[in-house]
Amino acid sequence: MKKIYVLDTNVLLQDPMAIFSFQDNEIVIPAVVLEEIDSKKRYMDEIGRNARYVSRLLDSFRVNARLHQGITLETGGVLRVELNHSTLTKLQTHFHEMTNDNRILAVALNLQDEENLSANARPVILVSKDALMRVKADALGLTAEDFLSDRVVREYSSIYPGYLKMLVASEIIQQYYAQRRLSLAQWFPKYQFHPHQFLVMKDEYNQSVSAIGKVDSEGKTLEMLTIDEDPIWGIKARNVQQRMATELLLRDDIPLVTMTGKAGTGKTLLALAAGLLQIEDLQKYKKLLVARPIVPLGKDIGFLPGEKEEKLRPWMQPIYDNLEYLFNTKRPGDLDKILAGMGSLQVEALTYIRGRSIPGQFIIIDEAQNLTKHEVKTILTRVGEGSKIVLMGDPEQIDHPYLDESNNGLTYVVEMFKDQKLAGHIRLEKGERSILAQLAADLL
Secondary structure (H helix, E strand, C coil), rough: CEEEEECHHHHHCCCCCEEEEECEEEEEEEHHHHHHHHCCCCCCCHHHHHHHHHHHHHHHHHHCCCCCEEHHHHHHHHEEEEECCCCCCHHCCCCCCHHHHHHHHHHHHHHHHHHCCCCCCCCCCCCCCCHHHHHHHHHHCEEEECCCCCCCCCCHHHCCCCCEEECCHHHHHHHHHHCCCEEHHHHCCCCCCCCEEEEEEECCCCCCCEEEECCCCCCCEECCCCCCCCCCCCCCCCHHHHHHHHHHHHHCCCCCCEEEECCCCCHHHHHHHHHHHHHHHHHCCCCCEEEEEECCCCCCCCCCCHHHHHHHHHHHHHHHHHHHHHCCCCCHHHHHHHHHHCCCEEEEEEHHCCCECCEEEEEEECCCCHHHHHHHHHHCCEEEHHHHHHECCCCCCCCCCCCCCCHHHHHHHHHCCCCCCCCCEECCCCCCCHHHHHHHHHHE
């Protein structure tokens, strides 16, 4: 049976192509949604870009027919702008204010009442990214759904971790240490491995005996790690996942590295240490570029005085905290003098990345979970010849209103690049900042 889907504004602002995701069903856009999109089109950010895209897309459909009468999409479905069914008479019994959300709910509710009088009644479903909007719809007896087509994975727990733990026969571990490699097809014929995936093998009868290996770029051979366990800029890997991360960060043949993990797992510190080693000591890259999106935690502090560097300092302070630890600075101002003398380290907001071409640099993008798919594509297409880029963040700590663990830019890159030879990923599990920080990350 065909259905009627009523779209909330946030669905179109999150994914302008959402109207093509409902197969041969009817898609209804309430007139108030057009008003809300119009109010966002002047924004100079991702929301504004999507609002302008939706506007142009709907305008292009006018060539075929009038939108309020309905047009047939290439998917076989029908799209129409709903100008009627907007009365709030029934809705005002429960929700008194004439907000835009309530006007959208009124359209869905009135359409449902009309369909219930029809001999061939179709289900009416409200689609919204707003959880409270779905709750209100449910209270009114409307069916409400989240828009899930933009999700890379259905559940956060199923996101590719970058490594696999396995109990194996002692013979396999002995063979691995003897030959320093294993044929995956020979020893693990039932498993499908990804390029640069790590494998932790433990003896099934004596789990104190173990081995760590990395799958080669072809996904056919398990090889020994090539990076030794010596400290890098005074930082030594404290657990097995940090050692895997170090391997990815220092390998020349892996220009894209993604790292996920809770706060305190060492993502930023390891990436900065690896970048400084390869720039200052090994001179593999010309510059270390560190950037993060400007998304406040809690209430925004408003406009800041001073030059660009002074304005950015509060947003970039987490980066400077890690640099102070790496450089072991003692007094305030010491770090600024060191950075001024180096000239090879640049800390930027992602606002200034757009439009650039960045060759020969080690690029670190922190808090990448707050990026949309389009934003992360924009960043990766800036990477020039001879550059290496590291995207990292915690998908469980997202401050963007339309993103979650399953549809953010970082998760998108992890899943889309897991089968690519040029990319490697690791999920850090254990917090190393302090016992208190680890306990807070687990309990809170």
